[in-house]
């Protein structure tokens with residue numbers, strides 16, 4: 001096994017599902033870096049059971065590269081795994097285990113590259129930014145972004161190692177998760193005129209969302225994406241208590257995945273205005289009627305200009321001019337939006353294997369990533 005593969009084996013053995021602690025893994029990385037003489041800063045969550053890790057080496061007051069990855073993984077619940085998810089196994093060119101591709105493979109390659117980088121006379125700094133709770137909406141990294149926002153030296157650019165099969169990705173859509181709560185008035189189901197059916201209110205609101213989606217299809221478009229326009233989607237719905245009761249409450253959750261050129265706030269404003277118009281139809285007879293819309297999670301789109309130094313650098317390191325735009329979101333949007341740090345996503349493995357049973361990364365991909373990091377570090381000298 002290569003050094004990267006050995007470290008990946010350790011990382012996979014920590015079951016860092018987002019709902020659980022990642023501290024054992026963070027302690028492992030911290031002590032690995034300690035042994036190399038690199039100090040880590042841990043930024044804990046309120047419950048003190050999870051942490052981000054930030055570490056810098058080289059001439060830390062000179063701008064350099066930030067290598068970013070999330071340490072959490074998605075759950076295995078209900079998935080039909082034929083191999084052990086938290087014990088890495090190998091078959092031919094493939095290394096299996098939860099997180100191998102999304103995205104402990106990249107973190108392993110970064111850690112394996114550090115000792116060689118320490119031997120060099122670096123002229124630019126290297127920063128490691130490993131987060132928690134990415135998989136539940138880029139939640140954990142925000143406290144690390146807060147810290148970097150007020151830091152005297154921000155990284156000059158960032159590489160997020162989410163799986164892109166080692167291609168350069170410069171953009172992804174932003175995402176807004178929201179909950180819509182519709183309140184009607186309860187009554188016996190036989191007396192349909194004396195109650196206000198909350199499920200009907202929700203159904204009207206879902207039609208509003210579908211109408212807005214139809215309109216967006218002919219709005220801004222970017223054909224680098226599989227779905228070239230901004231999208232809306234309703235994912236869950238709950239409402240009513242019994243068939244013979246007119247339901248008082250119905251709630252559903254929806255998301256907006258927006259192109260950088262479409263402002264999600266504008267879309268939310270339109271949804272709220274239409275909600276008010278629906279409520280107004282009933283408010284005289286049913287003053288209790290109401291529809292509220294609350295955002296529970298949001299991260300911005302990433303859209304790095306192909307002219308940025310980091311794009312050209314990554315392209316030269318992987319020897320390809322190809323530019324990808326990703327279907328999935330990353331922490332890169334926050335780095336660009338909040339810190340103004342130009343960011344490229346480039347990492348080993350494919351998201352085709354992410355979030356699925358029998359997740360794997362190929363050894364060839366890890367080898368490519370090792371070579372990429374070696375070349376990158378040589379640029380820091």
Ligand SMILES: [Zn+2]
Nearest residue numbers: 070102103162
């Ligand atoms: Zn990921």
